[in-house]
Amino acid sequence: MSSGKKVQELENWCRQLIKDFREEYGKLDELEKSQIPNTLDYGYPCQIEFFWVDEPVEYQLFVTLHDPDRKDEEIVINGPYKGYEFINKIIEIMNEPRWNKKAGYKVDEVFSNFDSDVGDQENKYSDAFIPQISNFMHCLRMDTTVDLKIGEIGGQVMGDCDWCTNIKGNICELKNPDSLVSESIEIAKQQASQIRNKKDSKIPQNNVVKEEREYPEIIGTYYYPTIRIGDQLELSFKEKLINSIGSPIYLPKIDSEFTLDGKFGFFDTFGFIGIETKSKKEAIDLLNTIFGVSLIFGFESLSVRESELVCMKMNSELKSLGGFTWYSSDSKRPTPYTSHSSRKTAIPLESMRKILDIAEIVTYDRDLNDSLLFLLESYTHLHDYEYSSSFIFSWFIVEKYISQLFEDMLSEKEVSNKRREKYENHDKWSSDTKIEVLNFCGKISHKKYPLIAKYNKMRNNFVHQGRKIDEKESKSLFELSKRIIIDQTKLLTSTPP
Numbered sequence: 001m002s003s004g005k006k007v008q009e010l011e012n013w014c015r016q017l018i019k020d021f022r023e024e025y026g027k028l029d030e031l032e033k034s035q036i037p038n039t040l041d042y043g044y045p046c047q048i049e050f051f052w053v054d055e056p057v058e059y060q061l062f063v064t065l066h067d068p069d070r071k072d073e074e075i076v077i078n079g080p081y082k083g084y085e086f087i088n089k090i091i092e093i094m095n096e097p098r099w100n101k102k103a104g105y106k107v108d109e110v111f112s113n114f115d116s117d118v119g120d121q122e123n124k125y126s127d128a129f130i131p132q133i134s135n136f137m138h139c140l141r142m143d144t145t146v147d148l149k150i151g152e153i154g155g156q157v158m159g160d161c162d163w164c165t166n167i168k169g170n171i172c173e174l175k176n177p178d179s180l181v182s183e184s185i186e187i188a189k190q191q192a193s194q195i196r197n198k199k200d201s202k203i204p205q206n207n208v209v210k211e212e213r214e215y216p217e218i219i220g221t222y223y224y225p226t227i228r229i230g231d232q233l234e235l236s237f238k239e240k241l242i243n244s245i246g247s248p249i250y251l252p253k254i255d256s257e258f259t260l261d262g263k264f265g266f267f268d269t270f271g272f273i274g275i276e277t278k279s280k281k282e283a284i285d286l287l288n289t290i291f292g293v294s295l296i297f298g299f300e301s302l303s304v305r306e307s308e309l310v311c312m313k314m315n316s317e318l319k320s321l322g323g324f325t326w327y328s329s330d331s332k333r334p335t336p337y338t339s340h341s342s343r344k345t346a347i348p349l350e351s352m353r354k355i356l357d358i359a360e361i362v363t364y365d366r367d368l369n370d371s372l373l374f375l376l377e378s379y380t381h382l383h384d385y386e387y388s389s390s391f392i393f394s395w396f397i398v399e400k401y402i403s404q405l406f407e408d409m410l411s412e413k414e415v416s417n418k419r420r421e422k423y424e425n426h427d428k429w430s431s432d433t434k435i436e437v438l439n440f441c442g443k444i445s446h447k448k449y450p451l452i453a454k455y456n457k458m459r460n461n462f463v464h465q466g467r468k469i470d471e472k473e474s475k476s477l478f479e480l481s482k483r484i485i486i487d488q489t490k491l492l493t494s495t496p497p
Contacts, residue, residue: 017177035191040184052079215313219283220274387474
């Protein structure tokens with residue numbers, strides 16, 4: 001059959017579908033009409049559009065729209081095209097008025113780096129169609145290596161009530177219009193019957209107890225830079241092959257469990273850390289505490305931001321995870337789409353357990369925990385070449401250290417609370433003054449004194465005069481602040497455990 005005849009046959013098939021549906025639809029009562037499924041709704045207004053590839057394999061994307069601004073019963077057949085020309089044809093079609101106009105519904109975010117409030121870039125029909133056309137292309141590309149059967153191979157909703165169905169083959173040769181109509185009408189009648197039966201039931205609705213299983217929320221993220229956790233780790237041949245030929249999806253799983261600050265947690269061998277909590281802020285604090293301890297143990301780690309979190313649900317009985325969501329940002333931190341072959345560093349299990357034990361201890365000391373988070377922020381800014389910001393976070397640690405030394409000295413001298421009040425006057429007892437006094441009293445050694453005094457002056461010049469901090473000084477102060485934290489957590493060595 002010629003291409004023109006095949007197109008005409010498909011157009012006739014679509015018109016017959018709409019005609020038969022509306023005849024049967026008219027016989028339904030109002031309740032039954034309201035139960036017509038969106039996937040099989042050809043009521044007014046309705047447009048049907050096909051995107052068709054017939055070489056090297058035959059696939060159709062069957063799109064049902066309900067656009068009040070377009071002509072009812074409009075049928076558009078795009079194709080059939082050869083596979084190699086399909087993308088260019090799609091781009092041309094998406095620039096046509098019917099697709100390039102604003103959609104009647106809010107389109108979900110498609111471009112991760114676009115602000116959803118910028119113009120209407122994410123609110124056109126063509127934007128809403130991107131996930132559907134992407135899924136269709138995925139079917140075309142994997143057909144030769146996956147045993148996809150002839151017929152419908154899945155569908156997706158588009159907007160509020162529009163529907164897209166992927167079909168392997170030609171729908172004219174696979175289904176009669178009346179079979180789709182019968183399916184739609186039967187579903188509507190069954191749904192309406194169930195509603196009526198519920199209304200007629202003698203059992204009071206308030207006596208019906210529904211058992212709804214609650215699935216705890218898990219929030220987590222991957223270590224960055226990427227790492228593995230475990231001993232004698234090696235990717236399987238299957239994992240290596242998938243990493244090489246495709247875009248792998250490795251969802252987090254519960255390989256090892258722990259408790260942190262009373263919260264259930266887990267990690268997997270690919271460096272994902274999960275915490276059971278509904279609060280993103282709480283998750284960020286606990287995750288960064290783990291990363292901070294890892295940092296002072298010698299394992300490079302950066303602080304996590306909210307946009308880098310992965311959220312999911314957990315089946316507590318089966319210890320299985322599902323319902324994954326994450327924000328696809330431009331962050332370098334891995335997502336479940338990241339190839340696992342990129343992990344070059346490993347944390348042994350014994351070391352990971354010790355990191356978690358120290359993290360638990362740190363959570364009991366608010367001041368120490370805050371200082372640890374400052375250290376992690378300092379290193380994160382240092383990693384991103386933001387030397388002045390890194391310097392300031394490191395100085396927060398040194399400044400707290402100076403204040404603590406001064407308080408300890410006052411306690412040793414048994415200074416009364418009344419006398420202590422005068423030392424709270426920052427104009428008279430600034431960090432600079434405290435540094436001098438602590439040095440005179442032997443609390444800051446002659447070796448450390450010139451270094452701390454220099455950094456205090458640099459901090460003042462940056463804050464009051466806007467003088468930037470260079471890489472060398474930023475790194476040097478970071479190392480000093482890191483040593484302070486190591487000493488405070490009673491870790492006497494910076495080498496990995």
